[in-house]
Amino acid sequence: xxxxxxxxxxxxxxxxxxxxxxxxxxxxxxxxxxxxxxxxxxxxxxxxxxxxxxxxxxxxxxxxxxxxxxxxxxxxxxxxxxxxxxxxxxxxxxxxxxxxxxxxxxxxxxxxxxxxxxxx
Amino acid sequence: xxxxxxxxxxxxxxxxxxxxxxxxxxxxxxxxxxxxxxxxxxxxxxxxxxxxxxxxxxxxxxxxxxxxxxxxxxxxxxxxxxxxxxxxxxxxxxxxxxxxxxxxxxxxx
Numbered sequence: 001x002x003x004x005x006x007x008x009x010x011x012x013x014x015x016x017x018x019x020x021x022x023x024x025x026x027x028x029x030x031x032x033x034x035x036x037x038x039x040x041x042x043x044x045x046x047x048x049x050x051x052x053x054x055x056x057x058x059x060x061x062x063x064x065x066x067x068x069x070x071x072x073x074x075x076x077x078x079x080x081x082x083x084x085x086x087x088x089x090x091x092x093x094x095x096x097x098x099x100x101x102x103x104x105x106x107x108x109x110x111x112x113x114x115x116x117x118x119x120x
Numbered sequence: 121x122x123x124x125x126x127x128x129x130x131x132x133x134x135x136x137x138x139x140x141x142x143x144x145x146x147x148x149x150x151x152x153x154x155x156x157x158x159x160x161x162x163x164x165x166x167x168x169x170x171x172x173x174x175x176x177x178x179x180x181x182x183x184x185x186x187x188x189x190x191x192x193x194x195x196x197x198x199x200x201x202x203x204x205x206x207x208x209x210x211x212x213x214x215x216x217x218x219x220x221x222x223x224x225x226x227x228x229x
Binding site for chain 2: 035045108
């Protein structure tokens with residue numbers, strides 16, 4: 001069955017970086033885009049960016065995160081990574097990876113979420 | 121960027137009743153690119169509806185979506201206890217821009 005399994009919770013200090021992984025299984029890794037979506041405590045969902053595990057476009061970050069987010073993939077392990085730098089307390093959130101069948105523009109499977117806490 | 125506004129913020133209903141949730145866009149949305157998700161406490165969102173009115177795999181037919189242009193609706197008939205959750209709408213507006221509404225909490229009255 002389709003699974004997206006994310007890495008565990010992280011606690012980081014302001015100014016640091018965090019790297020979250022998302023391991024895909026149960027489907028052809030390169031046939032689906034992977035998105036990153038975050039949710040601050042008690043808040044709604046916020047789209048962060050998209051990566052094409054097959055390489056090339058679209059790989060794009062939301063303007064709000066330009067210069068701070070790097071998304072990469074390792075096809076040998078069917079893993080996508082999201083690294084967020086220059087963390088502040090406002091980056092405290094649950095980070096989700098989610099799958100999109102190419103050009104359908106909705107997310108049919110989600111990872112379980114990774115809590116990132118930024119605190120001094 | 122297209123802004124999605126969901127209303128009401130909180131909806132209090134009893135099991136067996138019908139829920140009507142609204143999602144209004146600041147600009148016209150292609151109906152192919154409007155989706156709804158359900159999220160329960162401590163869980164990831166789950167896809168309910170895509171392309172405005174198509175139910176995702178395994179979603180009961182008491183869930184239905186409708187709308188066009190800037191106004192979209194999620195209707196849940198005959199509410200079951202497991203339906204009480206937060207519901208999010210989401211759209212794709214081109215140029216690799218995806219946005220979500222702020223969510224509607226459906227709670228038991």
